[in-house]
Amino acid sequence: MxxxxxxxxxxxxxxxxxxxxxxxxxxxxxxxxxxxxxxxxxxxxxxxxxxxxxxxxxxxxxxxxxxxxxxxxxxxxxxxxxxxxxxxxxxxxxxxxxxxxxxxxxxxxxxxxxxxxxxxxxxxxxxxxxxxxxxxxxxxxxxxxxxxxxxxxxxxxxxxxxxxxxxRLRLIGDDPVARYREDPVRMLRAVRFACKLGFIIEPDCAEPIRGLAHLLGEISPARLFDETLKLFHSGYALHAFEKLRHFDLFVQLFPATDACLEREDHAFPITFVSRGLDNTDKRILEGKPVAPAFLFAVLLWEPVRIRYQELLAEGTPSAEAMALASHEIASAQQRRVAIQKRFALPMREIWALQPRLERRQGKRPLALLGHPRFRAAYDFLLLRAEAGETDSELAQWWTRFQSVDAAERARMLGSSPQRKRKRRKRKPKSAVAGASNGSGNGGANSDAASSADRPASTAAKAGRGDE
CATH class of the missing domain: 3.30.460.10 (Beta Polymerase, domain 2)
Known part of the structure; x- marks a missing residue:
């Protein structure tokens, strides 16, 4: 104090x-x-x-x-x-x-x-x-x-x-270190207010942050979830991301992602995260809704993608590899920022649909259009394409596939619209029995029973023969 x-x-x-x-x-x-x-x-x-x-x-x-x-x-x-x-x-x-x-x-x-x-x-x-x-x-x-x-x-x-x-953003009191130790979340609040208000953090208050960033490890993951949403869902997510990395605070919130950002695979990680956060800021500015599930899907995608590729290289089937990678990364993340279940499940669905969007044969694309998480997964795919992490032609194909009519969709899938085949009506048993009826009921019942037990074509022939 x-x-x-x-x-x-x-x-x-x-x-x-x-x-x-x-x-x-x-x-x-x-x-x-x-x-x-x-x-x-x-x-x-x-x-x-x-x-x-x-x-x-x-x-x-x-x-x-x-x-x-x-x-x-x-x-x-x-x-x-x-x-x-x-x-x-x-x-x-x-x-x-x-x-x-x-x-x-x-x-x-x-x-x-x-x-x-x-x-x-x-x-x-x-x-x-x-x-x-x-x-x-x-x-x-x-x-x-x-x-x-x-x-x-x-x-x-x-x-x-x-x-x-x-x-100017300035802590009350003459000992910034003591104030941060009282409540380490104040370091995140310093970043948030500086971004929100466009203020500078007073040098005496900014200087200790890097050395004390590790104290965020003592804060409950549930509280850090709330603070993360405030940082990234207030219209200045990209600026906040850059400032968090500057003060070594981002690594305390998303260690797996930060490790990926440090090694930068052809600049894809930073480009992808930056585009995702910038997209979030634009939606907020335009008064459009933003989903926490999508935000966390963006922030954690790079470690998920890398683990997914590792599992594929080991021979793990695609769907299983994505499920395992998602589980590992999401579970580890819970120890830092506890993503609520109602957001964690759709986040993992967005990831799970990414490999499925690459399959454009047969009835799979049509089935995906009806998936409740399709739109979010499609938007996610667009971000990946913009960042150069996946083929832009794939994103363009899905954009067009949603807008064309059924005939054009069939052409894009490499097939023609299928007509419904009319099922051949089978004659009722009584009609077959009547057609084979002779002078005695006993023989007729026997013939009808035997013809009904045969395949439909054989039974029909037997009826025509009796006529």
Missing amino acids: PSASLPEPLIVPRPEHPISRADISPNALKVLNRLKQAGFEAYLVGGGVRDLLLGHEPKDFDIATNATPEEVRAVFRNCRLIGRRFRLAHVFFGREIVEVATFRGSGADGDGEAQVLENGMILRDNVYGSITEDALRRDFTVNALYYNIADFSVVDYAGGLSDIEAG
């Missing part, structure tokens, strides 16, 4: 800052006002304030208060308490969640509990305190800005306003 005390806050009155209540979520305003009416302090805090000051539209509106989580729950019936490391209150308004955090304390004098390891990492931090202590506990100065609902002023405890003006 930082040892230096913060100076008296800079308070900017409403006429001197650009934040308007019209730009704040109505539900966040409801929470702020109801807490104030209940006698508690209530502030909009962190990224929401920072983004409003920069003229950006905040993604979330977080609130800080001196009410404990239990007191917040008493004010709001639509509230649920979550978290062990940090106890938080989530207030639900349909699909929107307003997160409310109690002011964090800075030591044993506060209420609650804390657990800190010998290496300085905070495992649990539910010590409550004042707004001044809360500001001291935050990571970057630009995230320690508060909007006071009581008088609509902006309160700055750490020089965040001047850092916003300078386009």
